[in-house]
Amino acid sequence: MSSKLLRKTASYGIFWIAVAAAGMSIDNSYYLQVLTFIGIHSILALGLNMLMGYAGQISLGHAAFYGLGAYTTAIMTVHYDLSPWLALPCAICLVILVAFIVGLPTLKLSGYYLGMGTLGFGMIVHIIFREWTSVTGGASGYVGIPPLELGAFSFSSSRNYFYLVWCTVLISIVLCQRLIDSRIGRALRSIHDSEHASKAVGVNTRNLKLQVFMLSAALAGVAGFLYAHFVSFISPGTFDFIVSIRIVTMVVIGGMASIWGALLGASLLTLLPEWLHAFSDFEMIVYGLILMLVMIILPQGLTRGILDIYERSHKKYFK
């Protein structure tokens, strides 16, 4: 047990050193920007991973929560000229409230029906962003979202923002890890394996599913907040159905029920489009092919798949 704890602490340490080293050594603002996006996507994937990987409930509408976080802070800071630090708790509260209202009837469904229910919700929220012009700015969105500041310290440089985002990622990782290792985490995994069985041993599955849905929505809301203040411009296109699917893909490609898998999936799917720009017209074809091939060859996701290959070769050569 203590060796497990030691390994966990060590992995946080290595992670933190890697982030600090990247922040200090990289001077190219484009790379810092890409790394910041990886951080934001990691928060999204971590949140969805709690819901999909651990509790076994699918959501095809997570971009709605991402968007709600971004739009709340945009409206409060641009329209009402309030401080972003006031907007953050408001955004989180709103997202949690919406997740509660939507989750209450939707989480009774399962399988494709749950997928379609959340997809429908995501679509409706996206249409609201696009059509409710007086509040959301319509198709042209919001411009001039102010950068974050803490007293005299400004996060407007890409290096400072990079640190801010990755600190949030680290906090989210610790939060998720602690939750998974607790009694709640075990209950969640029992829902994943069999909802009836976990009900039979006294887990309140309805409440637990709702709570993990709200947690995962809250993380998406935080990601939306970070996105809005980083890019300083938001439009409905950033929060549509395709984005919801992309978050699910991050979780599945990385490997479900694995925190580092979510991180890996988010990095891969953020970097892939950047690399594929070279293919210009063939970009979509190559992207689709890679997605299919990874899933055909490693249906358990990258982390589990690579571990399997490692263990197999270990057995073969060291026995």
Next chain:
Amino acid sequence: MQEALQYVFSGITNGAIYAAIAVGFSLLYNSTELINFAHGEFVMLGALILVTLWNIFKLPLPLAFFITVFTVSGMGLLFERLAIRTVSKPHPIVLVIITVGASIFFRGIGMLLWGKDSYSVPSFSDHAPITIFGASLLPQSLWILVIVGISVCALHFFFKKTLTGKAMQACAINKRAARLSGIHSEKMVLLAFFLSTGMGAVAGIIIAPITMCSYNMGTMLGLKGFCAAMLGGLGSLWGSLIGGFLLGIVEALGVGFFSSSLKDAIAFLLLLLILYMRPGGIMRVKEVKRF
């Protein structure tokens, strides 16, 4: 009154197309318990291949129709053999991601072959619109209804009267039992893919004259078809038909009486309503499996 009738006509036209797409989803779900997120792209391919064969190569329409359907079905078969069957331990969500990948892939192919332009084709026949109680019905709408009607009746006949169709249904009910009585279940899955993508191509062909065809028309059509299949009851042939028409008519009335910008919102609101009140769909089907 006249206005409402006009909306209903356009709703029935769209509804027939949604129904054709929904039937494709249901067919596949029945025999493989798989939702093919690339289904909309097969609709797109159907429409664009027809545009090429009919308008550019000047083939006669019936010939172009059949060549298109068989080309797209052939692609569906290839897709099943190369991408779906090769997965070793298929978890439903993994298969979903593979079909999402396929949908991006096919959209890429569409963009490469046809570019980013929109194409349109003339109506199947050049009769004048028919006027009923002051509302006009386009001849193309009749074509759509007739073609969807014939395909669905043919499918019904196939499932009820032919040995192969009964074997497919047996596979859908219980794969192992079907296998024990000597049915080649893998062939049946292949056949399901053939029929499902074929229906997708038919939907694409009949929608071509009333919309602008481009490489990205498939996604929304696919989602609407999925929506219709869920409304009616996933896996049920007649349920898909009902779901499609219901979706089309409600959407058309919503657009007519409220606002056209809310068109897609209405479809999904209807879906959420049905999911909350009657999760199995209108024609309630067997309890669905969870992931």
